[in-house]
Amino acid sequence: MSEKHVDEISGVSTTGHEWDGIKELNNPLPRWWVWTFYATIVWAIGYTIAYPAWPMISSATSGVLGYSSRADVKTELATAEAAKASYVDAVASKSVEEILADEKLRTFAAAAGAAKFKVNCVQCHGSGATGSVGYPNLNDDEWLWGGTIADIQKTIAHGVRFEGDPDTHISEMPAFRDILQPAEIVNVANYAASLSGLPADPQKAEAGSAVFAQNCASCHGADGKGMAEVGAPDLTDAISLYVTSEADIERQIRAPKHGVMPAWQQRLGETSVKELATYVYSLGGGK
């Protein structure tokens, strides 16, 4: 609009815009605001020179300060690695027993182990390490392959029935459907149930006692307390990997299930295995 219009009341010229008779006064912007605005423009120009900003064909301009957020992350990661380097070195050079004895080192190793457990182990053992049927609960004090820190380390390092590792734990319970008569299986199952306090027929259990002595005691022990060297579980305690009833025991005697656990040392390295062992040991069941 070329015509200059001045508002009668305020004496200020208007912008010429009008809405239903309401005109917009053309007051100047506050000076501090204008100067702040100019300052932001100057700042923005300086910023695009100093920092990566303008998009080019393959990448953006790098900026005279050479800043890079990726480099920042790298530095921060390196700083974090350096900060824990002394602990990691100590874990690498000491035995698991020595790690357990040193409170700070144990705390560090258990924390590192907890993080690695969350990535590598929870798929089978669960996020609370409570396992499930066929996958051992690591919180309790029942250990198929031994519960000392060294035993735990060995189990994690070499796995169980894992073909790729020559040092892996190996044991296999025979399928007794080919060896024993069906009645014998029922009797010995009742005997095994009575050992751990599960409901069982006393007469069959009595009859199964002899079958047990002949066929089972060589691995599970005459008292049924098991043998960690061959991974034979204790049949007398309140914890079992596969069974919660006498019928489960019969099935397990006829055609036993055998779990497999990978060997982790070849994947994660010895230090990580030590950390995992410390964590698992610290869950409360370690011997």
Place this chain on the structure above:
Amino acid sequence: MLDTQEVERLEVGAVNSARIRQPLYAKREKIFPKRAQGRFRQFKWLVMLVTLGIYYLTPWIRWDRGPFAPDQAVLVDLANRRFYFFFIEIWPQEFYFVAGLLVMAGFGLFLVTSSVGRAWCGYTCPQTVWVDLFLVVERAIEGDRNARIKLDQARWSVNKIALRLAKHAIWIAIAVATGGAWVFYFADAPKLFVDIFTGQAAPVAYITVAILTATTYTFGGLMREQVCTYMCPWPRIQAAMLDEHSLTVTYNDWRGEPRSRHAKKAVATGQPVGDCVDCNACVAVCPMGIDIRDGQQLECITCALCIDACDGVMDKVGKERGLISYATLWDYNQNMAVATAGGTAPITPALVRDPAGGLNDRIVHYHLRKILRPRTLVYLGAWLLVGVLMVYGLLTRDRLQVNVLHDRNPQYVTLSDGSIRNGYTVKLLNMIPEPRTIVVSLEGLEGASMSVVGMDHPEDRSFPVEVEPDRAKTFKVYVRQPADRIEAASQGFNFVVEDKASFESDVYNATFEAPGKSK
């Protein structure tokens, strides 16, 4: 009778006047407050001395707390998350004490404002105190009002540059000292003092000093009254705090009007003459650039310097003091009614005076007991209530606390002998600056026992723990109960922690979970 020749008439107009409201975009007009003398000025000097003294000296007060805690009386230890105030030590979770102090400050402000107006603004607000301090420097270097105006209008000369440089240099020195004193509240003052000058202090200390230097210099030296008028919300809030019984600085126009510069001549011609000689002394001393005779205004911080100025003039012309005074709207309206014969006439000086020339007895004067009224009593009550609650809370608070986090995954573990184990993360808070031995025991949960991860204690129902001074100690406790003692899927029991030396103790109500089976 009147001799107005003795009274110097000042050429000054109110910079901020409701009558001649400046356009919003006008450039700020500088204010050159004249030095005032009188009892309120004396009182303000005293307040300045006390408030600045508290601010600058507090961090240097020492307070012995033994070898395990800092010996600074007032210290905000951000790094260790502790706040020390003489014999009180506050942990972050006790922040409600600080919140309580803020509530008390709020009610205190309401109480003061409803009783004596914006006393906070006029006397103790840091903005007022520092502007006063900056004005002292300005006067000492450039002289009083007239000299300063002259210097401001003068062309740039060596003398002017020298004076200005000196003034701003001292201002900046004060600003640096202000920012410098602030950081001492956050670290050991004597050590930080040395560190700052040797370049050893943390960057955040220098940044804080720099920011506070900038704000002090800008607000106290350059912006002054604009901070109060444009930036501060309190002038807007105060209207809700004031009522007709609140004291405010008031121009008593019922005795001042009609004002006259030539009273003798006016009296001679038989015109009515009020007490105001229109000398503008009240305007000249005003740091806010207002004319109090326009009535109560948003800009007025009630610093009462105009009262001092006017009282001086009244003394000279032989009138009673108090033409400008602390008065309530109630009293003012009463007296105004007297002066205007109930609003039927213009202000008539004869109506407020008795034949002997004194103010007649129909004029009401303020009495202190008017402070006591429901509004102020409610504010006082609320203020006292919060204060008493805080003191009670402070005297009865625990210095030994236990927090327990029950493991959720797993909630319980069945052990090989059939017993059930629950895991708990126990956090012991030793909130005194002395190392302590705390005994943790089980209460309830028959037959259960505890073992602690990483501590070589035999499994038992209680065990001792060493806790560092002023620190929390966290450890994992496994509680185990034999199968035949389990009474329900969920059983309540207590973790009891006790300092056997002081008999201080705390209890945490925990639950013990077991597989859901009936006996």
